[in-house]
Amino acid sequence: MSDGVTDALWPAPSPARKRGPRPKLSVEDVVTAGIAVADAEGVAAVTMQRVADELGAAKMALYRHVRGKTELIALMLDSALGEAPETKGENWRAHIGVWARTMHERMSRHPWTTELVVTRTVPGPAEMGWFEAGLAALARTPLTGAERLDTLALLSNQVTASVRQAVVAANPEASLAAAMAPILETYGSRFPHTVAAFSETGESGGQDDALGFGIERILDGVASLISWRRSPTDSK
Amino acid sequence: MSDGVTDALWPAPSPARKRGPRPKLSVEDVVTAGIAVADAEGVAAVTMQRVADELGAAKMALYRHVRGKTELIALMLDSALGEAPETKGENWRAHIGVWARTMHERMSRHPWTTELVVTRTVPGPAEMGWFEAGLAALARTPLTGAERLDTLALLSNQVTASVRQAVVAANPEASLAAAMAPILETYGSRFPHTVAAFSETGESGGQDDALGFGIERILDGVASLISWRRSPTDSK
DNA sequence: TAAATTAGCGTACGTTGGACGCAATGACAA
DNA sequence: TTGTCATTGCGTCCAACGTACGCTAATTTA
Numbered sequence: 001m002s003d004g005v006t007d008a009l010w011p012a013p014s015p016a017r018k019r020g021p022r023p024k025l026s027v028e029d030v031v032t033a034g035i036a037v038a039d040a041e042g043v044a045a046v047t048m049q050r051v052a053d054e055l056g057a058a059k060m061a062l063y064r065h066v067r068g069k070t071e072l073i074a075l076m077l078d079s080a081l082g083e084a085p086e087t088k089g090e091n092w093r094a095h096i097g098v099w100a101r102t103m104h105e106r107m108s109r110h111p112w113t114t115e116l117v118v119t120r121t122v123p124g125p126a127e128m129g130w131f132e133a134g135l136a137a138l139a140r141t142p143l144t145g146a147e148r149l150d151t152l153a154l155l156s157n158q159v160t161a162s163v164r165q166a167v168v169a170a171n172p173e174a175s176l177a178a179a180m181a182p183i184l185e186t187y188g189s190r191f192p193h194t195v196a197a198f199s200e201t202g203e204s205g206g207q208d209d210a211l212g213f214g215i216e217r218i219l220d221g222v223a224s225l226i227s228w229r230r231s232p233t234d235s236k
Numbered sequence: 237m238s239d240g241v242t243d244a245l246w247p248a249p250s251p252a253r254k255r256g257p258r259p260k261l262s263v264e265d266v267v268t269a270g271i272a273v274a275d276a277e278g279v280a281a282v283t284m285q286r287v288a289d290e291l292g293a294a295k296m297a298l299y300r301h302v303r304g305k306t307e308l309i310a311l312m313l314d315s316a317l318g319e320a321p322e323t324k325g326e327n328w329r330a331h332i333g334v335w336a337r338t339m340h341e342r343m344s345r346h347p348w349t350t351e352l353v354v355t356r357t358v359p360g361p362a363e364m365g366w367f368e369a370g371l372a373a374l375a376r377t378p379l380t381g382a383e384r385l386d387t388l389a390l391l392s393n394q395v396t397a398s399v400r401q402a403v404v405a406a407n408p409e410a411s412l413a414a415a416m417a418p419i420l421e422t423y424g425s426r427f428p429h430t431v432a433a434f435s436e437t438g439e440s441g442g443q444d445d446a447l448g449f450g451i452e453r454i455l456d457g458v459a460s461l462i463s464w465r466r467s468p469t470d471s472k
Numbered sequence: 473t474a475a476a477t478t479a480g481c482g483t484a485c486g487t488t489g490g491a492c493g494c495a496a497t498g499a500c501a502a
Numbered sequence: 503t504t505g506t507c508a509t510t511g512c513g514t515c516c517a518a519c520g521t522a523c524g525c526t527a528a529t530t531t532a
């Protein structure tokens with residue numbers, strides 16, 4: 001039932017008991033150090049050893065404040081997301097747009113978050129806050145509950161994916177185009193459309209507004225569903 | 237430059253030389269065994285040791301056919317994707333829809349693929365084939381090269397995400413709704429819209445067609461861009 | 473038959489995450 | 503003040519991981 005992570009993300013108000021030596025470390029310290037390591041060297045570098053070094057403590061000291069690495073990672077993710085923006089108001093499209101772009105900005109600051117949303121299970125308070133904010137923005141639309149959830153999933157997937165893409169594009173060696181280039185040079189004849197699409201884009205050009213494109217396309221799609229809901233006789 | 241993975245995914249035609257003992261194992265054997273393990277126990281269980289056991293061989297024997305675990309994983313992914321469907325024709329929407337749904341079906345058969353697309357860099361032949369097929373479906377649209385690439389990214393992200401979601405929903409303990417339920421029971425008052433959305437959906441109902449919803453919304457969005465491209469005076 | 477090449481694999485090592493228990497600390501009861 | 507004992511930090515130990523290295527045996531080629 002409990003994997004322990006839930007308790008850590010949603011801590012019961014502590015009994016405020018004090019006895020024994022004054023703690024030099026706190027959960028926040030550990031999480032902050034973990035985030036610092038991840039920001040600097042990627043999530044793969046987040047080792048109990050490495051985090052402990054960052055704090056000038058011994059590896060096993062961390063286990064007093066964090067049940068294990070899984071829990072540490074979960075706490076780091078929730079902390080990195082931060083608080084969701086306010087999204088109450090009439091214009092659903094504007095608000096959900098802000099929601100998505102704010103999320104993009106937040107994740108861009110901690111690129112490693114994109115690697116974690118894949119594995120994560122239990123949502124923490126921050127993530128729940130984002131959920132709530134997104135649903136609030138869609139509150140006045142005629143969408144069903146399931147459709148609202150699906151819309152949020154759609155948008156957050158797009159945000160995650162475009163952050164990931166931007167990160168990868170940052171170091172030119174790992175870019176998709178760069179990875180494909182040598183392959184296309186040899187096997188290009190087998191992939192004419194691919195060659196065409198990339199050559200049309202120019203090589204360095206297409207400073208991709210993949211985020212903007214994706215969000216606008218999705219919101220267009222949702223908008224057309226909404227307007228159809230409101231008056232089914234409208235355009236197809 | 238070469239991380240070695242490229243050479244493995246795009247093998248040069250082998251010199252067909254033969255000397256020394258007859259190989260009991262082949263690259264395909266290793267990759268197949270790896271896929272079998274991943275299918276049965278998840279990608280985390282794919283250990284060199286575990287794969288070797290699967291083949292009745294010693295751990296170090298694998299390294300004769302695969303440069304390392306990274307390479308093995310890359311080969312597994314490309315192999316699991318398989319060949320892309322034919323997508324030539326007039327009706328772009330129908331073809332790209334089939335493309336997305338086929339991809340969904342393919343990945344659903346090997347759910348662990350969703351965990352790998354996050355990390356992967358160099359595309360293999362199969363993935364390139366999917367790329368090419370997707371672009372072929374969009375060939376007759378008035379979209380620019382960059383827009384076509386963005387559209388494919390949008391769709392494949394959605395496919396990946398919904399496969400992941402379906403997998404998670406398969407074992408009820410890990411479902412998002414199930415994970416949220418106990419939290420909402422305690423802190424529900426802080427998340428009224430979330431409670432509303434989930435209660436409206438019913439508890440077991442909403443047998444989510446998240447895939448369908450997402451794809452249709454995206455295609456609606458792309459369609460509206462396309463029709464605007466064709467005649468900018470049309471509907472907004 | 474001898475030389476050359478190659479597949480399989482045994483050994484060894486560094487790095488992980490984590491169980492366990494000891495020693496120092498310091499709030500409380502006496 | 504003095505003992506009690508919960509709590510913190512951490513040293514030790516271990517299993518599991520990926521993989522470098524080199525030996526042995528099989529097989530082709532000369």
